[in-house]
């Protein structure tokens with residue numbers, strides 16, 4: 001068994017490097033410490049099942065033959081790895097951008113002075129001509145951007161920028177990335193925030209408050225999109241559109257929405273841009289619309305904006321596997337393997353009693369436990385959703401309750417189930433496997 005792990009208080013560079021490692025070392029398992037940074041925890045609460053990662057205490061240390069350490073070269077920064085330190089038959093591989101002269105004595109190492117550790121792993125992926133999907137590209141980009149301050153820190157090297165280019169070529173999504181990155185605010189950015197606050201025009205439509213501004217910038221300002229997100233939260237608007245006048249020739253509209261009733265990407269698509277329901281942008285030529293005209297057109301588009309797009313009914317899985325409460329755990333295990341599912345409902349379609357997920361099977365330590373009924377292990381508290389909700393609402397519920405499966409209930413009957421994977425598939429436009 002080979003594992004890839006990283007430092008405690010895991011930041012995005014560390015997480016991204018672990019994930020990149022699972023791709024570079026086929027068959028390996030990523031081990032992410034329990035203590036992770038707040039924004040990483042937030043990311044994992046919706047994304048963890050998309051990656052092959054586990055917690056340190058889930059590892060059988062005796063079976064580990066190869067240890068791959070990323071983003072640190074010190075034993076004391078690893079979590080639950082003391083037992084491996086004494087081993088003499090262990091192969092250790094190290095990827096790091098710190099130059100601390102740590103105490104991990106690696107058999108092979110790639111340790112270079114670049115802005116982020118993940119840059120080194122991306123360079124290797126590029127060399128092997130590996131193809132990345134948008135989800136993987138995005139998480140690697142978040143790691144790269146966080147450690148390099150969006151390629152602006154003096155520690156940034158050309159290699160880092162080349163790695164970013166590779167990720168963007170592979171579909172990394174900057175709208176998603178900006179949600180998880182906490183940008184350091186600089187003076188120019190604060191000024192813009194202040195200007196926005198002074199000039200807000202609020203429009204109320206369909207019970208939603210929408211802020212719209214036109215702003216002329218004297219100079220280029222990095223991270224406009226995240227300033228707009230912050231601004232929306234500060235003025236507690238349901239959505240905002242900021243029209244930035246670039247020069248006489250063009251403006252850039254950045255939109256952010258905190259409610260599902262306003263589809264930013266859908267609205268900005270009309271102006272040649274795009275994005276997600278929650279975030280989008282468009283660059284518009286002034287020969288097409290003057291900034292004022294553009295503002296009027298956005299308001300018009302808002303009024304026509306229907307709650308379109310996909311609903312839970314479109315992305316849920318069905319039929320659902322439901323078993324009686326006395327079903328033995330061995331049957332549960334077989335069903336999950338056979339149907340390649342991670343969650344099974346317990347009860348019947350009119351009366352849900354519980355849910356059992358793949359994770360729960362880890363509680364069974366002895367062979368004889370497998371004959372016990374599922375009701376002994378299932379979770380009894382279940383959240384359900386109606387089929388007409390939007391994917392973003394289901395995602396919010398999953399984050400809030402930290403659950404990965406939501407049974408879909410219509411008129412008292414279970415008609416489907418939606419999982420984290422379904423939500424991710426929808427947001428990233430990935431094809432279901």
Ligand SMILES: [Mn+2]
Nearest residue numbers: 013071117147
């Ligand atoms: Mn780092």
